[in-house]
Each structure stands twice: as structure tokens, then as C-alpha cells.
Amino acid sequence: MNVLSNVYPTAALREADARHHWHPFTDTAALNTEGARVIVSADGVWLTDSDGNRILDGMAGLWCTNIGHGCEEIAEAVYAQMKELGYYNTFFKTTHPPVIKLSELLSEITPPHINRVFFCSSGSEANDTIVRMVRTYWQIKGKPEKQTIIARHNGYHGSTVAGASLGGMGGMHAQGGLPIPGIHHIAQPYWYGEGGDLSPEEFGLWAARELERAIDALGEDKVAAFIAEPIQGAGGVIVPPDSYWPEVKRICSEREILFIADEVICGFGRLGTWFGSDYYGLKPDLMPIAKGLSSGYLPIGGVLMADHVSETLEQGGEFFHGYTYSGHPVCCAAAIANINILRSEGIVERVASDTGPYLQQKWLALGEHPLVGEARMVGMVGALELAPAKPDRTKRFEPVGDVGTLCRDISFKNGLVMRAVRDSMIVSPPLVITREEIDDFIERVTKTLDATLSELTKAGLMG
Numbered sequence: 106m107n108v109l110s111n112v113y114p115t116a117a118l119r120e121a122d123a124r125h126h127w128h129p130f131t132d133t134a135a136l137n138t139e140g141a142r143v144i145v146s147a148d149g150v151w152l153t154d155s156d157g158n159r160i161l162d163g164m165a166g167l168w169c170t171n172i173g174h175g176c177e178e179i180a181e182a183v184y185a186q187m188k189e190l191g192y193y194n195t196f197f198k199t200t201h202p203p204v205i206k207l208s209e210l211l212s213e214i215t216p217p218h219i220n221r222v223f224f225c226s227s228g229s230e231a232n233d234t235i236v237r238m239v240r241t242y243w244q245i246k247g248k249p250e251k252q253t254i255i256a257r258h259n260g261y262h263g264s265t266v267a268g269a270s271l272g273g274m275g276g277m278h279a280q281g282g283l284p285i286p287g288i289h290h291i292a293q294p295y296w297y298g299e300g301g302d303l304s305p306e307e308f309g310l311w312a313a314r315e316l317e318r319a320i321d322a323l324g325e326d327k328v329a330a331f332i333a334e335p336i337q338g339a340g341g342v343i344v345p346p347d348s349y350w351p352e353v354k355r356i357c358s359e360r361e362i363l364f365i366a367d368e369v370i371c372g373f374g375r376l377g378t379w380f381g382s383d384y385y386g387l388k389p390d391l392m393p394i395a396k397g398l399s400s401g402y403l404p405i406g407g408v409l410m411a412d413h414v415s416e417t418l419e420q421g422g423e424f425f426h427g428y429t430y431s432g433h434p435v436c437c438a439a440a441i442a443n444i445n446i447l448r449s450e451g452i453v454e455r456v457a458s459d460t461g462p463y464l465q466q467k468w469l470a471l472g473e474h475p476l477v478g479e480a481r482m483v484g485m486v487g488a489l490e491l492a493p494a495k496p497d498r499t500k501r502f503e504p505v506g507d508v509g510t511l512c513r514d515i516s517f518k519n520g521l522v523m524r525a526v527r528d529s530m531i532v533s534p535p536l537v538i539t540r541e542e543i544d545d546f547i548e549r550v551t552k553t554l555d556a557t558l559s560e561l562t563k564a565g566l567m568g
């Protein structure tokens with residue numbers, strides 16, 4: 106950093122980044138001709154880039170910075186923990202106060218039937234762990250044939266081999282020979298994109314019964330579990346029709362399979378409840394968590410286990426699984442401080458009854474914009490489907506994705522981070538966003554939609 110002018114050498118940073126840094130989920134050649142945006146600092150809902158621009162972080166980093174950026178209490182808790190005990194493992198009959206405290210805290214905020222947690226460093230690792238846990242669970246139960254895990258097309262469960270296999274992203278499966286054996290994908294409850302002539306309620310029932318049909322086709326004696334996000338995040342903030350979860354619950358209660366609610370995005374207040382499972386009244390056997398667990402300040406994830414799962418696994422002797430950083434004391438300290446702040450400041454309650462409804466009302470009103478085919482939002486996670494000929498849901502922009510990218514780039518220029526998934530715009534702002542900041546946020550979204558519409562109209566792509 107140039108200390109005299111307080112300005113960063115953007116061009117030099119970009120060049121070094123292009124030469125030596127390989128980005129996740131990126132077309133590296135394309136990025137390197139354009140140059141990456143350099144983010145240098147952040148506070149609350151605001152990011153600052155190397156040219157001094159202030160940008161509203163409409164994605165809470167990557168769906169994770171629930172308590173906002175620049176939190177002093179977390180920085181102090183982490184510093185104090187590093188001085189006290191910077192690292193020790195939890196393998197060989199050892200433990201330490203931060204991992205004990207965090208485990209206890211989690212059992213307080215999770216549903217009553219969940220009282221045990223296994224720690225890892227990410228959502229992907231949590232789901233890798235879960236694949237081994239559920240298959241081992243059925244082995245211990247004397248049903249070793251129950252190995253297949255049912256998941257959904259366009260679900261996202263991480264980027265490791267097992268995580269990407271559970272996920273239903275075609276592009277990911279095409280690279281590296283995925284999915285691994287024993288994963289079966291069914292339809293997602295994406296009414297706007299795939300509902301055809303059915304009403305949302307009819308389609309929700311149909312999509313839920315795909316699970317039942319898959320269990321019958323595979324054989325109940327072969328199926329170990331069903332994994333799903335309460336609301337799909339990376340797949341495009343897919344909010345299922347109201348009929349979907351009650352029907353899935355009925356099926357799971359009638360069939361002998363485990364239910365895994367992937368809470369990596371929905372957990373820690375995103376829907377105005379501590380977990381997405383609380384919002385939909387689900388009773389999962391396992392819940393992978395990460396992201397909002399530490400609000401992204403340090404990498405930490407976990408697998409929350411229902412009592413009957415931990416009790417069964419206990420009968421199997423040693424579970425040959427663990428990570429060097431399972432229960433890392435400093436990451437635990439960050440998560441403890443984060444949860445304490447979410448609780449003491451009533452942030453989850455505020456999302457449920459104050460700032461959440463305020464944002465939803467304004468966001469849903471964007472559904473009236475001529476470019477928006479559907480606006481949806483629960484808690485503080487939402488999407489806008491951009492459409493060339495609303496209300497016709499069958500008409501799409503071609504090729505899919507270009508308009509989303511155009512809109513995302515315009516949004517950046519307007520000082521707002523929105524993410525594009527296909528041609529929908531996705532938001533998931535820090536949960537601490539104020540009413541005033543929400544007004545500013547919606548103004549930037551509106552300006553972005555207007556500018557995108559005017560470019561598309563000029564190019565003859567509307568109607």
C-alpha cells in the first residue's frame with residue numbers, strides 16, 4: 106500500500122494476481138484479460154476497493170458475513186485466543202475450552218433433538234463427513250446395503266469430491282469424473298423455471314413425490330439418506346412452493362431413511378430463524394453448517410447430529426475420520442463471539458420481525474419492474490428472475506446467463522454486489538443491514554434494472 110496517498114497500485118496488484126493466483130469457480134483466461142476487482146477493506150455492509158470505491162455488499166461476502174464486516178469483538182476474541190492457545194488438536198483424548206463452549210452453545214440454539222457436533226473447516230468437509238457418517242450408521246444398524254444418498258439436481262453441497270457429487274451441478278460433474286457411485290439426483294422444486302402448466306402447489310407436491318418415487322425405484326433397503334438445502338442458495342435462491350416441505354416430511358417419516366438438511370446458507374439467521382429447518386418445521390437427522398457459523402471471519406464448519414445418530418455411531422467403536430483442524434480453538438473463538446453477538450443484539454429476531462419484512466416488501470415490489478419475471482425472498486435471501494417477455498415463463502434470454510452477467514456488471518458499477526445465477530439476480534446481504542441501508546440498496550437495484558433494461562431494449566432483446 107502506498108502510505109502517502111492511501112491509494113493501492115491497482116494495476117500492479119491485478120497483474121500479480123493474474124500471474125500467480127488461481128481463482129475458484131473462474132474462467133482464469135477470461136478473468137486475466139479483464140483483471141480482478143481488488144477489495145482492500147470492509148465495514149458493516151460496505152466494501153472498499155483499491156480505487157477507493159465504496160460498494161454495498163449485497164451478498165454478505167459469499168452468503169456468510171451475517172453480522173457484517175469489521176466486527177471488533179470477533180477480532181479481539183480471536184487475538185485473545187491466539188495468545189492463550191493458538192492451536193491444539195482434539196484427536197487423542199484431548200479437548201479444550203473453546204471447542205467445549207462452542208459445542209454447548211450450538212446445542213442451545215439447535216432444535217432439542219440435536220446435541221452433538223463434529224467440527225471441520227468448511228461446508229464441503231461437513232458434507233464429505235456426512236457421506237461417511239450415514240453409510241456407517243446403516244452398517245452399524247446391520248443394514249450395510251443402505252448406501253445410496255438421494256440429492257437434487259441444481260443443489261449445492263460443496264466442491265470436494267463428495268460435496269460436488271451430492272450437489273447437482275452438471276458443469277461440476279463433467280470435470281473429474283463425478284458423481285461418485287451411490288448418489289442419485291431427483292428434480293428440484295423450482296416452479297418458476299420447471300413448473301410448466303402446474304400451479305406452484307401442484308408442482309411442489311409433484312417434486313416432493315419424486316423422492317418417494319426414487320425410494321421405490323432404488324429400493325428402500327438401498328437408500329441411506331436424502332440431502333437438501335431448505336432453500337437452495339447457489340442454485341439460484343430456489344424457494345420451494347408451500348406444499349413441498351410438508352410432503353417431503355410425510356415421506357421421510359414413512360420411510361426408513363435419514364434426512365440431511367444442508368444449513369450452510371440457511372443457518373445462523375438467514376431466514377429470520379436460527380436454522381432453515383426451524384423456518385420450515387423440519388426435523389433433520391443431520392445438519393451440515395459453515396458460512397454463518399463464524400460469519401466468515403475464520404473457516405469453520407460442522408456436522409450437527411440428532412441424538413439417535415450420535416448414539417448409533419457410538420456403538421460402532423472408533424469412527425476413523427477427522428481433520429487436523431477439527432475444532433480449531435481460534436476458529437471456535439470466532440464462532441462463539443459471532444453467536445454471542447447474534448444473540449445479544451437480537452439480530453435473528455430483527456430479521457424476522459423488523460428489517461427482514463421491510464426488505465422483503467421492497468424487494469417483492471421489484472417484481473413489478475418490466476424486466477423482472479418473478480421476485481422472491483425469505484428472511485434476507487432473495488432472487489429476481491430476469492425475463493424478456495413477462496409474464497410468459499417459457500421465454501428465456503439466449504444464451505442463458507449473458508443477461509445475468511450484464512446486469513451483475515452494471516450492478517458493480519452502481520456500487521452494489523449482486524450475484525448472477527443463470528439470468529436471475531441473487532442477494533443475501535449482511536443481517537445487520539439497517540432500514541436506511543435497505544433504502545439505498547433498493548435504489549441501487551432499481552437503477553441497475555433500469556440500465557440493464559435500456560441496454561437490452563437497445564439491442565432488441567426484449568419482448
Ligand SMILES: *Cc1c(COP(=O)(O)O)cnc(C)c1O
Nearest residue numbers: 227228229261262263369370395
Ligand atoms: C457454500 C455451501 C457449501 C460448501 O461450503 P464450503 O465452505 O464452500 O465448502 C455446502 N452447502 C451449501 C448449501 C453451501 O451453500
